Amino acid sequence: MTDINQFIEGLPKAELHLHIEGSFEPELMFEIAKRNRIEIPFGTIEEVKEAYKFNNLQEFLDIYYAGANVLITEKDFYDLTWAYLTKIHKQNVVHTEIFFDPQTHTDRGVSFDTVITGIHRALVDGKERLGISFVLIMSFLRHLSEESAFETLKQAAPYKDWIEAVGLDSSEVGNPPSKFESVFKKALDENYLTVAHAGEEGPAEYIWEALDLLKITRNDHGNRCMDDDRLVARLVDEQMPLTLCPLSNLELKVVPDLRDHPIAKMMERGLLVTINSDDPAYFGGYMNENYIATAEALELTKDQITTLAKNGFKASWLPEEEKNQRIEEVETYYQHN
Ligand code: HPA
Ligand code: ZN
Numbered sequence: 001m002t003d004i005n006q007f008i009e010g011l012p013k014a015e016l017h018l019h020i021e022g023s024f025e026p027e028l029m030f031e032i033a034k035r036n037r038i039e040i041p042f043g044t045i046e047e048v049k050e051a052y053k054f055n056n057l058q059e060f061l062d063i064y065y066a067g068a069n070v071l072i073t074e075k076d077f078y079d080l081t082w083a084y085l086t087k088i089h090k091q092n093v094v095h096t097e098i099f100f101d102p103q104t105h106t107d108r109g110v111s112f113d114t115v116i117t118g119i120h121r122a123l124v125d126g127k128e129r130l131g132i133s134f135v136l137i138m139s140f141l142r143h144l145s146e147e148s149a150f151e152t153l154k155q156a157a158p159y160k161d162w163i164e165a166v167g168l169d170s171s172e173v174g175n176p177p178s179k180f181e182s183v184f185k186k187a188l189d190e191n192y193l194t195v196a197h198a199g200e201e202g203p204a205e206y207i208w209e210a211l212d213l214l215k216i217t218r219n220d221h222g223n224r225c226m227d228d229d230r231l232v233a234r235l236v237d238e239q240m241p242l243t244l245c246p247l248s249n250l251e252l253k254v255v256p257d258l259r260d261h262p263i264a265k266m267m268e269r270g271l272l273v274t275i276n277s278d279d280p281a282y283f284g285g286y287m288n289e290n291y292i293a294t295a296e297a298l299e300l301t302k303d304q305i306t307t308l309a310k311n312g313f314k315a316s317w318l319p320e321e322e323k324n325q326r327i328e329e330v331e332t333y334y335q336h337n
Contacts, residue, residue, distance in 0.1 A: 007302055007337055008291045012329050014095040014312035015088065015276050015287055017220050017243035019139070019169065020119060021068045021101055022279025023084040032079065033070040040070060052282055057201050057252050058171055060282060068104050077118025085126035087280075091288045095316055095326065097135040098123075099167055102152050103144055112155040120162050135317050137195065139167035140183065142175035149183040153190075164317055165193035167220065168210075172202040177209035184214040193217045193317065195243075199224035200254060204231050211240070218243060218315060223254060225271075226262050236270040241315030245278035246294045247285045258297035267304065274312045306334040 026048040033040045042048045054060040071077060081098075088096060098119075105115045116136075123134045138156055140149040156163055166187045168180060177184075177196055184194050198210040200221035207225050210216045211234070222242035225231045235242070244263055249255045255262075266273045275294060280286040285293065295305055313326040 004295050004300075004302065004305070005292050008295065008305060009288055010092060010337065011291075011305070011309050011333055012326060013091070013093045013287050013291075013309055014097075014274075014316045014318075014326070015093050016097045016218065016241070016274055016312060016315055017099075017245055017276035017278055018084075018096060019099045019101065019279050020081055020084060021071075021104060022064060023087070023281050024067050024071075024080055025083065025281045028079065028083055029067055029070060032076050036070055036072050036076070038070045038072075041066070054252055060252055060279070061170060064279065064282060065104055068101075069108065071105065072110060074114045074118040074121075077115055078122045081119045081122035082125065085122060085130055085132055087286055089126075089130045089132060091286055093287050094131065095133045095313065095318060097137060097164075097316060099137045099139040099169065101139050101141060101169065102155065103141045103148060106152070106155070112152075112159075116156075116159050116162060120159075133318065133322070135164045136162055137165045137167045138163050139169045140180060141170040142168050142179065142197075143171040146180055146183050149180060150186070153183060153187060160190070163192065165195055165217070167194070168196040168198075168214070169220070172197060172200055172206065176202070176206050177214050181213045188215055195220055197221055200249075201252075204228035207231060207235075216240075221245065221249075221254075223249065223262055226266065232269055232271065235272075239272045241272045241274060241311070242266070243274050243276050243315070245276050245283075245290070247283045247290050248278035251283040258293055261294065261298065263294060264298045264300065264304070267307065272311055272315060273308070274315050275308050302334065302337075306330060
């Protein structure tokens with residue numbers, strides 16, 4: 001397997017499903033909590049790690065929002081984003097499309113400007129100093145009201161040039177895409193692309209809604225499409241990308257074991273699937289760990305791994321020329337390794 005691991009490590013990769021708040025490593029959380037003089041309910045890194053044991057999405061979200069509470073200043077958001085970029089740089093991730101959750105911060109009195117300016121400044125530095133291209137996606141929290149999402153869309157207006165798309169995350173069951181149809185319509189009218197988390201814990205029906213009502217360009221997660229043959233046929237037909245997150249699925253008990261992960265079957269059926277890390281600080285791995293664990297559990301071949309890496313670029317919003325160049329790079333790497 002070492003051979004495969006090395007192959008994965010050297011492969012140029014694109015990440016398309018990453019919550020920047022979910023890349024908040026305990027070490028940095030302690031440092032920022034200290035400088036902002038904020039109490040956190042953990043004494044040691046070990047205690048933090050102990051708390052990161054989840055039975056479902058909600059148990060994770062409760063801890064994830066608590067962790068984000070220590071982020072206050074523009075520098076905090078810069079440091080958070082910069083730490084993520086330096087990490088993925090070492091893993092040969094050359095393009096990343098990241099989510100941020102403005103409401104997690106604006107609801108605590110941190111201004112939209114502080115959040116986005118810190119994140120964006122780090123992304124620009126990452127492009128310049130590490131060569132990592134990027135896209136920023138503003139995600140609405142689906143457990144909050146549609147009115148709150150409208151307010152967030154309004155706050156984003158002055159920063160429109162920095163935001164490519166809007167997304168939908170947080171507690172899925174009971175908060176279907178249809179709840180946000182109007183605000184997504186407004187976002188589409190304003191020329192944002194749209195994506196949504198659907199079919200992680202929620203049913204296949206939510207994926208239909210995301211497609212038909214929110215007019216998504218990509219579906220985040222989407223595991224549950226496998227319950228519905230007609231839906232799979234449509235996703236294949238439209239080559240709708242699914243941004244899968246294997247270690248996240250394992251940690252949140254979406255799958256009982258990685259050997260049960262549907263990604264290989266999905267590929268066989270012709271779905272455009274990609275591997276991503278979701279919330280790497282909480283789920284025990286960045287891109288390489290996700291690829292390696294999945295390859296090991298499902299005994300993926302280099303050929304399959306290469307397809308997954310190509311899919312990452314194919315499903316990205318890179319300009320066509322850059323996209324093709326990256327896919328070519330992956331192919332060349334495969335030929336030589
Ligand atoms: N699902 C829903 N909401 C989230 C996730 C996720 O995997 N990560 C961060 N917010
Ligand atoms: Zn996610």
